[in-house]
Amino acid sequence: MTITTVGLDADDTLWHNETVFRLTQARFLDLLTDHDNAEIEARLAEIERRNLRLYGYGVKGFTLSMIETAMEMCGGDPPPGAIREILAAGREMLAHPVETLPGVDEALARLSERYRLVLVTKGDLLDQERKLAASGLGDLFAAVEIVSEKDQTTYERVFARHGTGPGEAVMAGNSMKSDVLPALEAGAFAVHIPYVVTWAHELADAPDGHARYGALDRIDALPDWIDARSDG
Amino acid sequence: MTITTVGLDADDTLWHNETVFRLTQARFLDLLTDHDNAEIEARLAEIERRNLRLYGYGVKGFTLSMIETAMEMCGGDPPPGAIREILAAGREMLAHPVETLPGVDEALARLSERYRLVLVTKGDLLDQERKLAASGLGDLFAAVEIVSEKDQTTYERVFARHGTGPGEAVMAGNSMKSDVLPALEAGAFAVHIPYVVTWAHELADAPDGHARYGALDRIDALPDWIDARSDG
Numbered sequence: 446m447t448i449t450t451v452g453l454d455a456d457d458t459l460w461h462n463e464t465v466f467r468l469t470q471a472r473f474l475d476l477l478t479d480h481d482n483a484e485i486e487a488r489l490a491e492i493e494r495r496n497l498r499l500y501g502y503g504v505k506g507f508t509l510s511m512i513e514t515a516m517e518m519c520g521g522d523p524p525p526g527a528i529r530e531i532l533a534a535g536r537e538m539l540a541h542p543v544e545t546l547p548g549v550d551e552a553l554a555r556l557s558e559r560y561r562l563v564l565v566t567k568g569d570l571l572d573q574e575r576k577l578a579a580s581g582l583g584d585l586f587a588a589v590e591i592v593s594e595k596d597q598t599t600y601e602r603v604f605a606r607h608g609t610g611p612g613e614a615v616m617a618g619n620s621m622k623s624d625v626l627p628a629l630e631a632g633a634f635a636v637h638i639p640y641v642v643t644w645a646h647e648l649a650d651a652p653d654g655h656a657r658y659g660a661l662d663r664i665d666a667l668p669d670w671i672d673a674r675s676d677g
Numbered sequence: 678m679t680i681t682t683v684g685l686d687a688d689d690t691l692w693h694n695e696t697v698f699r700l701t702q703a704r705f706l707d708l709l710t711d712h713d714n715a716e717i718e719a720r721l722a723e724i725e726r727r728n729l730r731l732y733g734y735g736v737k738g739f740t741l742s743m744i745e746t747a748m749e750m751c752g753g754d755p756p757p758g759a760i761r762e763i764l765a766a767g768r769e770m771l772a773h774p775v776e777t778l779p780g781v782d783e784a785l786a787r788l789s790e791r792y793r794l795v796l797v798t799k800g801d802l803l804d805q806e807r808k809l810a811a812s813g814l815g816d817l818f819a820a821v822e823i824v825s826e827k828d829q830t831t832y833e834r835v836f837a838r839h840g841t842g843p844g845e846a847v848m849a850g851n852s853m854k855s856d857v858l859p860a861l862e863a864g865a866f867a868v869h870i871p872y873v874v875t876w877a878h879e880l881a882d883a884p885d886g887h888a889r890y891g892a893l894d895r896i897d898a899l900p901d902w903i904d905a906r907s908d909g
Contacts, residue, residue, distance in 0.1 A: 500771070501804075505738060505741060509740060509741065512744060516764070521758060528760060532741065532744065539732070569801075570801075571731075572733075591802065592802075
């Protein structure tokens with residue numbers, strides 16, 4: 446078995462992201478003082494899901510959905526300053542410093558010596574480019590694919606385009622739903638490396654006894670996991 | 678001289694776009710009845726420019742900038758319903774039917790028989806993918822590049838990746854600033870095909886007597902223009 450190419454998710458695999466969203470969401474809850482937190486969270490989740498088809502993933506769509514939630518819940522008359530606070534929170538997310546997760550630098554440096562690394566991520570185009578540049582990891586990647594959806598055909602296309610096909614590729618990331626399951630469907634290996642929190646829209650069950658599936662606690666263990674499966 | 682690859686801009690080159698923005702902007706002006714149109718337009722343009730670094734190009738950033746403009750101009754207290762109207766206008770833009778410009782289908786069909794076609798466009802990732810799918814033109818393109826900025830290095834990279842380098846490529850589009858000048862700097866041919874209106878941020882002077890530059894009134898004339906320069 447030869448492995449030539451390693452796909453890596455970005456948000457919550459290489460650097461913190463969901464915690465930034467959660468902090469912003471906590472700030473958002475504090476703005477709507479007349480409402481119960483659980484009620485606001487449920488409404489925001491519903492509005493995000495409804496808008497996903499139009500907005501796709503990322504900070505800008507999240508900001509628009511927070512504004513829509515505030516307007517809906519407050520009968521079109523949110524507390525003074527709330528909309529400006531939401532706009533400011535969105536801009537701060539887009540300017541937020543990038544903090545790589547423990548072990549990422551060493552693991553990627555080691556992987557890049559032996560395999561072609563491809564970043565595969567959803568989200569706002571400019572924001573993901575900014576984060577990659579700020580992470581200092583950009584030079585380790587042979588290619589960067591910012592995609593609107595991560596499904597089986599995405600991985601088939603990405604690994605055909607930048608590698609030697611999904612059969613000789615591994616995808617690693619924190620989302621069972623976006624990184625692991627569709628990569629396995631495409632015929633690639635897939636490794637789940639969970640983050641401390643997972644966005645509700647990304648939850649899914651682990652595959653049952655799949656020969657090409659692995660689960661690791663930390664990215665440190667990824668190079669050995671791949672090396673053990675490749676004679677390339 | 679051989680030409681192998683033709684890059685095409687999307688918005689206002691293949692289909693209407695700026696007119697959709699202008700119609701939305703007119704609707705936005707009508708919402709802020711207490712203010713002069715010219716004043717609102719100037720403030721919106723300033724806020725868009727300030728946010729471009731964070732939001733990049735596209736409908737979602739435009740929607741956020743309209744909301745910010747309404748909040749700023751109305752001292753944080755815009756007319757009832759204004760914010761919801763802006764959110765609705767943004768969503769409608771993202772669901773707007775795609776109307777290809779006259780001559781596009783025929784010109785692209787002819788070009789695709791002889792050259793590799795690459796779509797090169799800025800904007801929201803998901804929105805541009807949606808518009809390409811809705812246009813029915815997707816199958817004519819060998820590659821699609823949705824980019825955060827169109828500069829010299831963008832064209833060097835795109836034409837190296839999907840063609841035989843900028844020296845054997847033509848870029849065609851409605852923006853002198855984004856489609857023509859940086860493509861010429863990269864060493865490609867470039868053809869300006871103006872649209873009826875141009876976004877203020879995309880205005881620039883035509884190059885002065887450049888051997889690789891052309892200007893056409895309509896895309897119908899593009900296949901002949903390229904064929905005349907290629908013996909490939």
